[in-house]
Amino acid sequence: MSFxxxxxxxxxxxxxxxxxxxxxxxxxxxxxxxxxxAEAVFGANKPLYLSRPFADAALVKGKFKTIIQLxxxxxxxxxxxxxxFDFYTNLNEFYGVLTEVCTQQSxxxxxAGPSLNYLWTNQDKKQINLSAPNYIDSVMSSVQTIxxxxxxxxxxxxxxxxPSFPHTVKLVYRQLLRVFAHLYHAHYEAxxxxxxEPHFNSLFAHFLAFGKEYELLEVADIRGEADxxxxxxxLWERWKEAGILDS
Numbered sequence: 176m177s178f179x180x181x182x183x184x185x186x187x188x189x190x191x192x193x194x195x196x197x198x199x200x201x202x203x204x205x206x207x208x209x210x211x212x213a214e215a216v217f218g219a220n221k222p223l224y225l226s227r228p229f230a231d232a233a234l235v236k237g238k239f240k241t242i243i244q245l246x247x248x249x250x251x252x253x254x255x256x257x258x259x260f261d262f263y264t265n266l267n268e269f270y271g272v273l274t275e276v277c278t279q280q281s282x283x284x285x286x287a288g289p290s291l292n293y294l295w296t297n298q299d300k301k302q303i304n305l306s307a308p309n310y311i312d313s314v315m316s317s318v319q320t321i322x323x324x325x326x327x328x329x330x331x332x333x334x335x336x337x338p339s340f341p342h343t344v345k346l347v348y349r350q351l352l353r354v355f356a357h358l359y360h361a362h363y364e365a366x367x368x369x370x371x372e373p374h375f376n377s378l379f380a381h382f383l384a385f386g387k388e389y390e391l392l393e394v395a396d397i398r399g400e401a402d403x404x405x406x407x408x409x410l411w412e413r414w415k416e417a418g419i420l421d422s
Contacts, residue, residue, distance in 0.1 A: 224363045224372075225409055234377040238421050239384035252336045252344075255389050256328050259344055259351075262382050263318055266354055269366075269375060270311060273358060276365045282307030287356035291403040307357055314350045321347060348391040355379050360406045383411055384420045 223229050235242075245254050270277070285293040285307045294302040295310050305313065322328050327343055329336060337343075358366070359379075366375050386392030399405035414420050 222360070222363065222406060223367065224359050224407070225413070229363075229367065229372050230376075230410060230413060232373040232376055233380065233419075234373045235380070238419060239381055240421065242381065243385045243388050251389075252340055255344060255391075256336075256340075258385055259347060260322055260328075262351055262378075262385075263315075263322065263347075265378055266351055266382075267315055269371075269378070270315070270354065270358065272369065272371075273362050273365055274308070276362055277307055277311070277358075279306045279308060282357075282361055285310040285353070285357055287353065287360050288399060288404050288406040291399055291405060293353050293357075307361065311354055311357070314354055318347050318350065345391050345393075348386055349393070349396055351382070352386075352392075352396055355382065356405050356407050359410070379407070379410075380414055380419055383414070387420055 243258075245251055283306050285295070285305060287293060292304070293310065295305045295313055296302050321343065325331075325334070326337055327340060358375075363372075366372055383392060383397070397405060397411050398408040411420075
């Protein structure tokens with residue numbers, strides 16, 4: 176399999192297929208805190224993406240197991256790379272449709288919840304506040320640069336993935352999650368006006384199920400902190416309880 180519709184190359188041999196490395200036995204930990212209710216997070220202003228019928232609108236009915244499982248004889252990291260590229264491409268297309276409503280004036284911060292604004296880490300490793308359009312443009316530009324780097328996302332069957340690839344792809348996943356979180360929080364009404372909520376919900380659920388299966392999704396990233404919860408964290412909880420994200 177070659178990446179991204181480029182010139183096909185010979186499939187990677189079965190002997191190079193990666194499997195998940197077993198994690199060390201964790202030490203006993205306290206049970207996770209229950210997720211806050213929508214009322215506790217949003218008060219009387221429950222967002223539409225958590226309300227019926229919008230929260231349940233989807234193109235894919237049932238679980239995502241069949242579309243996220245590793246195909247036979249396919250390198251695991253290659254499968255992850257192909258899917259991350261697809262998530263990036265599809266999310267970027269959705270954002271492109273919403274740029275008219277996601278402006279410097281309407282979105283002066285990268286908001287993702289009633290009290291949550293993401294900060295961008297610049298080249299000096301300093302966290303700075305950016306408007307949502309600038310933040311998202313920075314995400315998409317940096318991810319595109321990573322995808323185009325043959326040392327990180329190789330396209331030749333003879334080239335191995337760099338040892339840092341698992342760490343890099345988790346950082347990419349986290350930034351894409353933040354873009355999803357902002358679009359849900361700030362622009363879901365525009366998505367409804369486009370009658371695209373089944374498409375967007377299915378893309379996001381696929382993204383979450385894939386991240387869960389391949390250990391890209393960190394619970395802290397989707398839930399946020401107690402005083403700064405991520406709005407779509409409640410949607411994740413809802414779909415998880417419904418078994419949609421099971422693999």
